[in-house]
Amino acid sequence: MSINQVFQQDIIESLYEEHHAWLRAWINRRLGCPIGAADLAQDTFLNLLLKAELPVLHEPKAYLSRIAHGLLVDHIRRRDLERAYLDALAHIASNEASSPESRALMLELLIRLDMMLDGLSAKVRTAFLLAQLEGKSYQEIATHLGVSTRTVGAYVATAMLQCMALLQE
Structure with missing residues (x-):
């Protein structure tokens, strides 16, 4: 020491x-x-x-x-x-x-998903959650975030890639 x-x-x-x-x-x-x-x-x-x-x-x-x-x-x-x-x-x-084992695995996955989402930029996270949880269109999200619909698509794709990587683990 x-x-x-x-x-x-x-x-x-x-x-x-x-x-x-x-x-x-x-x-x-x-x-x-x-x-x-x-x-x-x-x-x-x-x-x-x-x-x-x-x-x-x-x-x-x-x-x-x-x-x-x-x-x-x-x-x-x-x-x-x-x-x-x-x-x-x-x-x-x-x-x-x-x-109980399946529930524990699902809970662990949800916690890891939450941590992954927390690691994304605010706009990427918001775009992804608005699209997935609230069913908003890319146009609605673009208006909300003040970006183009193409940018929203890129944001959602980025988050989806992170989700897929998480599932691959």
Whole structure:
């Protein structure tokens, strides 16, 4: 272990001792779940441990809350996606419901799809979702986005290629 790694570990240990309780409470106020807040607080510090190099922290609470906020957004997105999927399953007749393994695989695919969509530019994502979920025409989407219908076609094609690549995995 290098001197720099030991120094970083000491900084993280100090941050943990000084700010862990505050961070857990901060997350709990937003999440409303003490157990989930404890997990996300731990994940925040794990994120620090995995960094190759820590920046100089003039405002440690702001830095920790920014990392925690990103983790919280991801957590809420996954939770909402899982709830929507389970709600959809509940509306399917029990003889049509898939096995627990199939449901787990489908949920994993939905989470990966959500992450893929999140990685697209805002216009590509919006064009794709308007076309696929709302059934909007390319002309309607073009008007909405302020681009040409040809550009909308390119946006949708880009997103579709990403979906196909996801399915190939």
